[in-house]
Amino acid sequence: MSESARARARAHQDQLTKPPGSLGRLEAIAAQLAAIQGRVAVEVHAPRLCLFAADHGVTRSRGVSPYPRTVTGQMVANILAGGAAVNALSRAVQVELELIDAGVDADAPAAFEGAALSYVHAPIARGTRDFLDAPAMTASERAAALELGEAAAARAAQAGSTLVALGELGIGNTTSAAAITAALTGRPPREVVGPGTGLDAEGLARKVAVVEAALARHELARDAPLASDDADAAVRVLERVGGLELAALVGLCLGAARRGLAVVVDGFITAAAAAVAATIEPALLGYLFAAHRSAEPGHRALLERLGLRPLLELDMRLGEGTGALVAIPLIRAAAAAQREMATFAEAAVDDRGAVHDG
Numbered sequence: 001m002s003e004s005a006r007a008r009a010r011a012h013q014d015q016l017t018k019p020p021g022s023l024g025r026l027e028a029i030a031a032q033l034a035a036i037q038g039r040v041a042v043e044v045h046a047p048r049l050c051l052f053a054a055d056h057g058v059t060r061s062r063g064v065s066p067y068p069r070t071v072t073g074q075m076v077a078n079i080l081a082g083g084a085a086v087n088a089l090s091r092a093v094q095v096e097l098e099l100i101d102a103g104v105d106a107d108a109p110a111a112f113e114g115a116a117l118s119y120v121h122a123p124i125a126r127g128t129r130d131f132l133d134a135p136a137m138t139a140s141e142r143a144a145a146l147e148l149g150e151a152a153a154a155r156a157a158q159a160g161s162t163l164v165a166l167g168e169l170g171i172g173n174t175t176s177a178a179a180i181t182a183a184l185t186g187r188p189p190r191e192v193v194g195p196g197t198g199l200d201a202e203g204l205a206r207k208v209a210v211v212e213a214a215l216a217r218h219e220l221a222r223d224a225p226l227a228s229d230d231a232d233a234a235v236r237v238l239e240r241v242g243g244l245e246l247a248a249l250v251g252l253c254l255g256a257a258r259r260g261l262a263v264v265v266d267g268f269i270t271a272a273a274a275a276v277a278a279t280i281e282p283a284l285l286g287y288l289f290a291a292h293r294s295a296e297p298g299h300r301a302l303l304e305r306l307g308l309r310p311l312l313e314l315d316m317r318l319g320e321g322t323g324a325l326v327a328i329p330l331i332r333a334a335a336a337a338q339r340e341m342a343t344f345a346e347a348a349v350d351d352r353g354a355v356h357d358g
């Protein structure tokens with residue numbers, strides 16, 4: 001992070017042909033990009049959505065999702081065919097899409113054609129173990145998943161991307177994200193468990209009980225937040241109650257920030273991954289943008305822990321990176337204004353108003 005580039009961006013913004021501060025939060029976005037990129041002339045080049053998919057052991061018998069786990073693999077096939085929301089939105093906002101199978105419980109899909117995306121088939125396991133019985137993943141599975149995310153960051157940087165967006169797909173992963181949220185924030189499960197894809201009241205009560213039992217089983221129940229830099233504890237939470245797509249997203253966040261790429265967080269599940277990553281490496285915080293606030297209640301607690309204000313509030317709760325996609329045009333617009341606008345001096349516009357205001 002370059003605090004001097006951030007300060008130069010702020011000073012430059014006040015020279016541009018507009019009343020000071022009149023681009024509102026777009027100015028803060030552009031200043032943050034300046035700090036990330038180390039220059040005032042910021043750009044959003046070749047933005048890429050990295051969408052990790054995986055299955056969850058807790059879906060085998062616990063009744064935590066209204067959908068069967070087979071939907072994860074079926075949706076992977078739908079994305080490969082170009083028919084999911086993420087395909088339509090990535091086309092609409094012109095963002096590259098990379099789909100990575102981090103652990104879906106399905107056979108490798110047949111060769112695909114037509115959809116404009118890249119696909120990486122690298123399942124670490126056929127989903128996690130049921131975290132009511134055992135840790136969701138072994139230490140070596142966790143390490144492999146982090147590495148998968150790291151490799152996605154390396155590919156994005158290699159392709160010239162200056163921004164990556166986080167996406168996920170995995171039936172049952174709101175249960176995992178809720179357990180992570182409770183373990184990191186110290187909030188009781190009943191406050192951070194939500195309906196996910198659409199559980200009814202009875203299902204919701206069952207899901208709260210599952211998260212409570214998982215936290216007790218792994219000795220993760222707490223009534224105070226985890227220290228903001230307790231990396232070992234965050235890794236333990238990830239291993240015990242996380243998911244392979246969540247662990248890969250942690251690796252992506254860390255790898256992207258290390259390479260100086262901006263990171264756009266999508267909904268509840270990606271925010272849980274970002275919160276784990278930021279506890280492992282607090283310097284990540286300066287690289288994060290929160291695209292939106294999902295309807296899932298635990299998302300609010302995570303954004304508070306991360307100190308992030310969402311750009312949008314659209315009552316979305318789909319996942320796949322769809323909320324991140326709709327926010328990318330705002331970030332692009334913020335960069336364009338800072339990079340392309342004329343100054344008062346260049347345009348010979350009288351800036352006395354700015355002098356009085358300043």
Ligand SMILES: O=C(O)c1ccc[n+]([C@@H]2O[C@H](COP(=O)([O-])O)[C@@H](O)[C@H]2O)c1
Nearest residue numbers: 065170172174196197267268294318319
């Ligand atoms: O992004 C969100 O905030 C969000 C909220 C609710 C559900 N989802 C998506 O729905 C799936 C998980 O929901 P569930 O009910 O099976 O736990 C998973 O594929 C997520 O992408 C995503």
Ligand SMILES: Cc1cc2nc[nH]c2cc1C
Nearest residue numbers: 067071169197318319320
């Ligand atoms: C249909 C469907 C699409 C999804 N996309 C992300 N999570 C999802 C869950 C379901 C059930």
